[in-house]
Amino acid sequence: MTLIRSAFMQNRRLWLPVLNYIRAMSSEGGPTSPFSTLSISHPTEAITHVELHRPEKRNAMNRAFWSEMVDCFTQIADDSECRVVIVSGAGKIFTAGIDLMDMASDVLQPEGDDIARTSWNLRRIISKYQETFSVIEKCPKPVVVAVHGACVGGGVDLITACDIRLCTQDAWFQVKEVDIGLAADVGTLQRLPKVIGSRSLVNELALTARKMYSDEAKNSGLVSRVFPDKESMMAGALELAGEMAARSPVAVQGTKMNLIYSRDHSVAEGLQYMATWNMSMLQTQDVMKSAQAAMEKKSPKEVTFSKL
Numbered sequence: 259m260t261l262i263r264s265a266f267m268q269n270r271r272l273w274l275p276v277l278n279y280i281r282a283m284s285s286e287g288g289p290t291s292p293f294s295t296l297s298i299s300h301p302t303e304a305i306t307h308v309e310l311h312r313p314e315k316r317n318a319m320n321r322a323f324w325s326e327m328v329d330c331f332t333q334i335a336d337d338s339e340c341r342v343v344i345v346s347g348a349g350k351i352f353t354a355g356i357d358l359m360d361m362a363s364d365v366l367q368p369e370g371d372d373i374a375r376t377s378w379n380l381r382r383i384i385s386k387y388q389e390t391f392s393v394i395e396k397c398p399k400p401v402v403v404a405v406h407g408a409c410v411g412g413g414v415d416l417i418t419a420c421d422i423r424l425c426t427q428d429a430w431f432q433v434k435e436v437d438i439g440l441a442a443d444v445g446t447l448q449r450l451p452k453v454i455g456s457r458s459l460v461n462e463l464a465l466t467a468r469k470m471y472s473d474e475a476k477n478s479g480l481v482s483r484v485f486p487d488k489e490s491m492m493a494g495a496l497e498l499a500g501e502m503a504a505r506s507p508v509a510v511q512g513t514k515m516n517l518i519y520s521r522d523h524s525v526a527e528g529l530q531y532m533a534t535w536n537m538s539m540l541q542t543q544d545v546m547k548s549a550q551a552a553m554e555k556k557s558p559k560e561v562t563f564s565k566l
C-alpha cells in the first residue's frame with residue numbers, strides 16, 4: 259500500500275478510482291457473464307483486469323476456462339479502449355492448474371473409432387488447449403500477471419505467455435505435469451526456457467516437478483518483482499499497467515509484437531521485421547506528439563494519444 263499511497267499523494271484525482279478499485283477487489287464478486295470462470299473489470303478506462311474466478315476449486319482450469327480464455331483475449335485484442343491487461347487469481351491461490359476432475363472427459367477419452375482417428379482428434383484437442391495461452395501472446399496489448407500462493411501446472415503455461423510476471427512473497431511455482439504422467443504440452447516447455455536463462459534450472463523444474471518459491475523465481479528471472487502481499491502486488495500491477503497505458507499505444511503494442519517476434523527469430527530477421535513494421539508505424543502522429551513533449555520536458559503521461 260506504501261507504493262500506491264505515495265503515488266496517490268502526488269496525484270489524488272487520478273489515483274482515487276484506482277485506490278477504490280484495489281479496496282473493492284477484496285469484496286466478493288462472481289464471474290462476469292457470459293463467462294463462468296473469469297471475472298472481467300476495468301480499474302481504469304484503458305486497463306482490463308482478467309481474474310481467474312473459481313476460488314472454491316482453487317481456479318482449476320475446467321473445460322469452460324480453456325475456451326473462455328480464447329474468447330476473452332480475442333475480445334481484448336479487438337477492444338481499442340484497452341491498452342494493458344492484468345491477470346490474477348481470485349481466492350486463496352493463483353491456480354491449481356488443469357481441472358483433474360474435468361480432464362478425463364476430454365483429454366483422456368478422445369473420440370474416434372480407430373487409432374488414427376482417435377490420435378487425430380487428440381491432436382486437435384491439444385492444439386485447441388495450446389491456443390488458450392497462445393492468445394495471450396498474440397494479443398498486442400501488454401499482459402501483466404500477478405501470482406499469489408500456488409501456480410501449478412497449467413498456471414506456469416499461462417504465466418510464461420504473459421509479458422510481465424509479478425508475485426507475492428508466499429508464491430510458489432510448479433511444473434507439475436510429470437507428476438500426473440504427461441509432458442507439459444501447452445507452452446511451458448517451449449516458453450519457460452526463453453524466460454529463464456538457465457537451461458539446467460528449466461530441466462530440473464520440468465523433470466522433477468519440484469516447487470520453486472518466490473525468491474528463486476525472482477533470482478532466476480521468472481518474475482521481475484516480489485511483493486509482501488496480494489494487496490501491494492495488485493497496487494504494483496496497477497501502477498505498472500498505468501505507466502504502459504499512458505504511453506503511445508502504437509509504440510507500446512509495436513514494442514510487444516517486435517519483442518515476441520525477435521525472441522523467435524535471428525537478429526537479422528528481427529531487424530528486417532522491425533524495419534517493415536516501422537515503415538508504417540513511424541508515420542504515426544504519436545511520434546511528433548511524444549517528441550514535442552520531450553522537447554518541452556513533459557512526461558509522455560501528459561500527452562493524449564488516440565485509441566488504437
Ligand SMILES: CCC/C=C/C=C/C(=O)SCCNC(=O)CCNC(=O)[C@H](O)C(C)(C)COP(=O)(O)OP(=O)(O)OC[C@H]1O[C@@H](n2cnc3c(N)ncnc32)[C@H](O)[C@@H]1OP(=O)(O)O
Binds near residue numbers: 356435
Ligand atoms: C491438454 C491438457 C494440457 C494441460 C495440462 C495441464 C496440466 C496440469 O495443470 S498438471 C497440475 C494439476 N494440478 C494439481 O496436481 C494440483 C492439485 N491440487 C493441489 O495440489 C491443491 O489443491 C493445492 C496445493 C493447489 C491447493 O491446496 P488447498 O489445500 O488450498 O486446496 P484443496 O483443499 O486441495 O482444494 C480445494 C478444492 O479445490 C479442488 N481442486 C484443487 N485442485 C484441483 C484441480 N487441479 N482439479 C480439480 N479440483 C481441484 C479440490 O478438489 C477441492 O475441492 P472440494 O473438495 O470440492 O472442496
